[in-house]
Amino acid sequence: MAYNFHFDPVDLPPECKELRKEVRSFLRQEIASGGFNPNSGKGTFSKEFARKVGAKGWIGMTWPKQYGGHERTHLERYVVIEEMLAHRAPNRSYATADRQSGPMILKYGQEEIRKTILPKIASGDLCFCIGLSEPNSGSDVFAASTRATKTDGGWLVNGRKIWTSNAHNADYMIALLRTSAKTKENHRHGLTQFLIDCKSKGITIRPIINLTGQHDFNEIFFDDVFVPDVNMIGEVDNAWKQASDELAYERSGPDRWLETFASLEALVQRAGPSPSDSLAEGIGREVAHLATLRRMSASVAGMLQAGKTPGVEAAVVKDLGTNWEQALPNKVRLMAPPTGDSDPDVNDDRFEQALRHTTLIAPKLTIQGGTREVLRGIIARGLGLR
Amino acid sequence: MPDNIIVDTASRIFADLCEPATINAAEEGTWPAALWTALEESGLPLTWVPDTLGGAGAEMTDGFAVMRAAGRAAAPLPLVETLIAGWLLAQANIEAPAGPMTIAPVYADGNLRLESGELRGRSRSVPFARNTRHIAVLTTQGGKPVVALVATDGLAINQATSLAGEPRDTVSFDGATAIASGPADALTLAGIVQLGAAARAQQMAGALEHILDQSVQWSLDRVQFGRPIAKFQAVQHNLAALAGEVAAAGAAADAAGEAIAQHGVGHDITSAEVAIAKVRVGEAASTGAAIAHQVHGAMGFTYEHSLHHATRRLWAWREEFGNESHWSLQLGRMVAARGADELWPMLTQGS
Numbered sequence: 052m053a054y055n056f057h058f059d060p061v062d063l064p065p066e067c068k069e070l071r072k073e074v075r076s077f078l079r080q081e082i083a084s085g086g087f088n089p090n091s092g093k094g095t096f097s098k099e100f101a102r103k104v105g106a107k108g109w110i111g112m113t114w115p116k117q118y119g120g121h122e123r124t125h126l127e128r129y130v131v132i133e134e135m136l137a138h139r140a141p142n143r144s145y146a147t148a149d150r151q152s153g154p155m156i157l158k159y160g161q162e163e164i165r166k167t168i169l170p171k172i173a174s175g176d177l178c179f180c181i182g183l184s185e186p187n188s189g190s191d192v193f194a195a196s197t198r199a200t201k202t203d204g205g206w207l208v209n210g211r212k213i214w215t216s217n218a219h220n221a222d223y224m225i226a227l228l229r230t231s232a233k234t235k236e237n238h239r240h241g242l243t244q245f246l247i248d249c250k251s252k253g254i255t256i257r258p259i260i261n262l263t264g265q266h267d268f269n270e271i272f273f274d275d276v277f278v279p280d281v282n283m284i285g286e287v288d289n290a291w292k293q294a295s296d297e298l299a300y301e302r303s304g305p306d307r308w309l310e311t312f313a314s315l316e317a318l319v320q321r322a323g324p325s326p327s328d329s330l331a332e333g334i335g336r337e338v339a340h341l342a343t344l345r346r347m348s349a350s351v352a353g354m355l356q357a358g359k360t361p362g363v364e365a366a367v368v369k370d371l372g373t374n375w376e377q378a379l380p381n382k383v384r385l386m387a388p389p390t391g392d393s394d395p396d397v398n399d400d401r402f403e404q405a406l407r408h409t410t411l412i413a414p415k416l417t418i419q420g421g422t423r424e425v426l427r428g429i430i431a432r433g434l435g436l437r
Numbered sequence: 438m439p440d441n442i443i444v445d446t447a448s449r450i451f452a453d454l455c456e457p458a459t460i461n462a463a464e465e466g467t468w469p470a471a472l473w474t475a476l477e478e479s480g481l482p483l484t485w486v487p488d489t490l491g492g493a494g495a496e497m498t499d500g501f502a503v504m505r506a507a508g509r510a511a512a513p514l515p516l517v518e519t520l521i522a523g524w525l526l527a528q529a530n531i532e533a534p535a536g537p538m539t540i541a542p543v544y545a546d547g548n549l550r551l552e553s554g555e556l557r558g559r560s561r562s563v564p565f566a567r568n569t570r571h572i573a574v575l576t577t578q579g580g581k582p583v584v585a586l587v588a589t590d591g592l593a594i595n596q597a598t599s600l601a602g603e604p605r606d607t608v609s610f611d612g613a614t615a616i617a618s619g620p621a622d623a624l625t626l627a628g629i630v631q632l633g634a635a636a637r638a639q640q641m642a643g644a645l646e647h648i649l650d651q652s653v654q655w656s657l658d659r660v661q662f663g664r665p666i667a668k669f670q671a672v673q674h675n676l677a678a679l680a681g682e683v684a685a686a687g688a689a690a691d692a693a694g695e696a697i698a699q700h701g702v703g704h705d706i707t708s709a710e711v712a713i714a715k716v717r718v719g720e721a722a723s724t725g726a727a728i729a730h731q732v733h734g735a736m737g738f739t740y741e742h743s744l745h746h747a748t749r750r751l752w753a754w755r756e757e758f759g760n761e762s763h764w765s766l767q768l769g770r771m772v773a774a775r776g777a778d779e780l781w782p783m784l785t786q787g788s
Contacts, residue, residue: 054649054680056646056680056683056684056687057687058684058687058688058691060691060692060695061692071785133785137781138781312781315780316777316780316781317777319772319773319776319777319780320776320777322773323773324773324774324776325773325774326769326773328766330769330773331765331766331769331770331772331773332762332765332766332769333765333769334765334768334769334772334773335712335716335764335765335766335767335768335769335770335771335772336716336761336765336768336769338713338768338769338772338780338784339689339712339713339716339717339720339764339765339768340717340720341784342689342692342709342713342717342784343685343688343689343692343713343717344685345784345785346688346689346692347684347685347688350688363680364684367677367680367681367684368684370677370678370681371681371684371685424670424674426677427673427674427677427678428670428673428674428677430677430680430681431673431674431676431677433680434649434653434676434677434680435653435657436653436656436657436667436668436672436673436676437667437668437673
């Protein structure tokens with residue numbers, strides 16, 4: 052057998068259904084009171100919103116209570132994330148910390164850091180960014196060369212990071228730094244993860260505007276930035292061991308197929324209750340894909356909850372999801388009834404705005420968080436081809 | 438959860454008695470007698486018949502798992518159709534007879550009538566009609582839905598095949614008498630088509646699993662440029678894409694099966710889940726078959742190589758009981774009628 056794919060049935064327990072109602076109600080209330088606008092098309096940064104979400108107990112949901120978490124299940128967390136994304140809630144200030152940085156610190160951070168940092172992530176008070184890519188190391192992660200050199204009580208960091216989303220808003224960064232040279236036996240040897248306070252002396256952040264006109268990316272320059280010993284995450288030189296399966300599973304979540312959902316929703320709105328057959332057929336086709344992706348994604352969350360390790364399933368969901376959500380805006384464009392003088396002004400046209408935003412972000416969807424090419428290589432390995 | 442013993446039994450029987458030679462012989466017209474006998478002895482064809490009516494009385498999901506195994510094996514006989522026929526007869530409390538069965542009509546515009554104990558009408562593309570002993574039909578009597586059991590012997594059958602080489606015969610029921618019949622008020626042709634679509638989705642999901650296995654193995658065995666073709670990135674990426682389609686197909690087919698098990702045929706949720714499955718699995722069949730053939734090169738294009746046993750069935754089954762366009766239209770109408778604000782709630786209903 053090449054690989055025996057198995058997706059457990061999605062059978063969310065009653066507490067998940069209740070939680071979903073609660074989250075939906077909270078979000079509708081926030082929208083109604085002007086807390087956020089789901090149709091603004093821009094990823095709003097709002098620590099105020101993050102603190103509200105944190106106060107509800109919806110950040111760090113699965114973490115131990117001793118670190119500010121809530122010891123809830125993967126499925127409950129899945130439900131919260133799904134609702135947040137479907138409603139386009141402004142989770143930009145806490146999503147990275149919740150999804151990646153927090154779990155990394157929880158698993159590999161030193162106790163002092165866990166005790167001080169994790170509760171503040173869970174409360175919505177901290178924003179994290181990921182210092183991974185460099186001008187010469189993107190997909191080739193282990194080509195990173197920004198150095199951390201040992202000094203008294205800590206390390207001195209010199210070099211650059213690039214494509215760092217949200218660095219200009221972040222309180223902390225988890226950076227992958229070179230502490231030793233590669234060896235012949237292990238080309239992945241020599242990289243170490245560190246927690247870096249973004250307000251440290253010696254850090255310069257330069258904005259990179261993306262093609263949507265938004266400031267999300269940054270380039271970061273490190274000039275003898277001091278990082279204390281306690282901020283090392285995991286073992287020195289062995290960051291490659293921390294690319295654990297556990298964290299990889301998180302990558303098959305709803306953020307891999309909901310980023311362009313707004314375009315489909317807006318199309319259904321525009322279609323009205325009795326669209327033409329061709330428009331109805333087009334809508335149905337995309338909904339079939341979306342529903343299947345959702346089923347697979349929720350299933351992976353359930354399997355994680357049950358202690359299983361659906362490695363290839365998770366990678367496949369991410370590949371299918373990102374490819375589908377990337378292709379969606381153009382299909383929506385072609386399905387939509389033509390516009391004309393009877394339509395609202397462009398600036399007030401919700402459909403047009405949703406379509407523009409999703410069209411512009413489409414290219415990044417199969418690049419961010421691991422390119423399609425690398426991902427397919429991972430799947431190929433799972434099939435036994437490499 | 439499907440009963441593993443039932444699926445394991447089916448898989449073992451297929452492994453022993455459903456080899457490529459058997460499938461080719463079936464296309465030539467040789468009935469796979471040993472395979473059918475083994476299946477019948479294990480009780481598998483009556484998986485969906487309650488034990489009160491002479492069947493195995495297993496769960497709906499067990500039957501769907503058997504269908505998946507049958508699809509994986511490209512079993513060239515009406516196991517799936519007999520399961521559906523048994524279910525259909527049970528809706529009218531009619532005991533299922535032994536032997537291979539099929540169902541009619543298979544189209545939503547089917548038009549069979551029962552008048553004074555005699556049937557009228559013709560059904561096209563009846564799967565394996567010529568190989569069966571009985572046909573379970575959904576007909577009407579005085580305008581009301583009635584299930585009838587008809588003996589195949591004596592019916593006028595016009596033989597034809599699907600592009601997979603399986604019998605899809607036109608059956609004329611004019612003048613045929615019903616051995617048994619009973620009312621089935623809750624049943625509609627749309628319901629039969631829905632159940633058939635869910636069945637084909639399972640069969641396609643199984644066939645897709647098989648061609649993934651075959652394609653991976655082929656790529657590891659076939660050496661060109663001094664190495665297995667599995668080592669080339671282009672081939673790896675194609676197989677990764679195929680894996681995605683296989684995974685999606687299995688998940689979608691199972692969701693439809695579970696909806697039928699939980700809510701029954703004809704329920705709103707079932708209608709949506711079956712539509713989703715038939716669309717998604719149909720697309721996976723098209724994309725997947727193309728990739729499998731590409732990986733196999735010229736050898737996979739021969740009759741002698743067994744790849745076509747699966748791919749021709751994928752191409753045939755995606756068209757049966759409504760194709761992707763038909764079910765996309767149904768689903769799109771459902772979605773549009775509910776409105777944009779209900780789209781997300783609809784996707785998360787029941788979970």
